[in-house]
Amino acid sequence: MKRRSFLQTTGILGLASPALLEQNTSVPEPIIIATWKNEKGTLAGYQKIMETGKALDGVEAGAWVPEADPNETTVGYGGYPDRDGHVTLDACIMDHLGNAGSVTFLEHIMHPISVARAVMEKTPHVMLSGEGALEFALSQGFKKQNLLTEKSKQVWLEWKKKAKYEPKVNIERHDTIGLLALGKAGEIAGACSTSGMAFKMHGRVGDSPIIGGAVFCDDEVGGACATGLGEFVMKTLGSFLIVEFMRQGKSPQQACEEAIMRIVKRYKYQEFQVGYLAMNKKGEYGAYSIQKGFNFTITKNGKTEVIESASYMS
Ligand code: SD4
Numbered sequence: 001m002k003r004r005s006f007l008q009t010t011g012i013l014g015l016a017s018p019a020l021l022e023q024n025t026s027v028p029e030p031i032i033i034a035t036w037k038n039e040k041g042t043l044a045g046y047q048k049i050m051e052t053g054k055a056l057d058g059v060e061a062g063a064w065v066p067e068a069d070p071n072e073t074t075v076g077y078g079g080y081p082d083r084d085g086h087v088t089l090d091a092c093i094m095d096h097l098g099n100a101g102s103v104t105f106l107e108h109i110m111h112p113i114s115v116a117r118a119v120m121e122k123t124p125h126v127m128l129s130g131e132g133a134l135e136f137a138l139s140q141g142f143k144k145q146n147l148l149t150e151k152s153k154q155v156w157l158e159w160k161k162k163a164k165y166e167p168k169v170n171i172e173r174h175d176t177i178g179l180l181a182l183g184k185a186g187e188i189a190g191a192c193s194t195s196g197m198a199f200k201m202h203g204r205v206g207d208s209p210i211i212g213g214a215v216f217c218d219d220e221v222g223g224a225c226a227t228g229l230g231e232f233v234m235k236t237l238g239s240f241l242i243v244e245f246m247r248q249g250k251s252p253q254q255a256c257e258e259a260i261m262r263i264v265k266r267y268k269y270q271e272f273q274v275g276y277l278a279m280n281k282k283g284e285y286g287a288y289s290i291q292k293g294f295n296f297t298i299t300k301n302g303k304t305e306v307i308e309s310a311s312y313m314s
Contacts, residue, residue: 027186028283031300032058035178035227035277039306041065042299045181055183056095056117059191062179063091063113067193070149074175077110078149079195081156082202083163087147090194090208091116092127096187096219102209105130108144109137113193116209127209147195159199176208178215178225180279188281190215190223190239196230206230212240221247222281224255228274228289232263242278252278253286260288260312275309288312 032045032055045062049055067076074080081087091112092102101120103112104127115137119128128136138144148156176194183189192214196206207213207230214230216239217223224242226233233239238259245255256276263274275294279285287296287309294309 027184028182028281029300030055030058030182030184031279031283031285031298032062032179032181033277033279033285033296033298034062034180035225035275035294035296036175037295037306038062038066038177038297039299039304041177041179042297043304045179046299046302046304049181049183053184055181055187055189056093058181058183059179059189060093060113060117062181063177063191063193064111066175066177067111067113070151072175073152073155073198074195075177075193076112076195077145077147078152079147080152080198081148082196082204083160083165083199084202085148085153085156086202087152087195088202089147090196090206091192092209092211092215093117093120093189093191094211094215094217094223095120095189096183096217098218100126100211102127102211103129103133103137104205104209105203106133106137108134108147109142110145110147111142113191115140115142116191126211129205156199163199165199176214176227178208178227178277180217180223180225180277180285182279182281182283186281188217188219188223188279190217190225192225207233207238210234210237212237214239216240216243218243218247219281222252222279224252224259224276224278226274226276227294229272232267232272232274236262236266238263238274238276242276246278246280251286252280252284253288256286256288257310260290264290264312270313277309 070078
């Protein structure tokens, strides 16, 4: 008996709409998107998905690229330190089953994203912080390294002469990497990695390790990730909010816009940047930011493209 006539005789077709049947059978092509201009990162992530099939492997591999790049001053090695000269890292990762792992205030480890993944896969916890996160990383075979490059140290020493902390629009080069991917089975995963705000207070933790803040995924809906001034992402739980908007039927673009408007309406001070990126299970994506200048990178079908985001301020 053919599938369709089986469905008709058993009455199943009457229960499920044709659109639903269609949706269940079509798996979109693997795709990976990342905040900012991160072509090498999305390409590395895409290649990993092609190799293992898994979105989770893709977002981890994508984050590795800026984490190891000494010229990338907002992520991992070479990241600008806090006001006391410490490079402290935040990262998180989430898979399609709703598992999540994160590290905050972690020092001396080149790839915090992989420590976050180890927290997710090898501990009963979601988040490890500071000394405890470092001890855990070392126990897992990660190597202790000095992440403060000579170049970043000089910038910090120069900053110390005035020691004035003023978050300004894009001036601090918000280049935190947030990633979302669909694997070969169409499953979603997300990740984020950063050294946080340059010259922040020692001990400051941003949105990047907060599940629901900088990253959220739900395999029934899609995922979202964030960059920019983390305090505002945290206070509005941006990525979770975007996924919930998509669950209500909004497109990724509409969902990002609503989440930005939530910040804009609630907080009058808008001289800072927040950028959101979202993708649904069909592989449709959207982005929106408060200020001009936010962009994102996408790799799909082996092709990589950097796209300028629309913004609230023109
Ligand atoms: C933070 N959201 O620590 C991060 C900063 C960021 O590109 O996105 N920088 O608040």
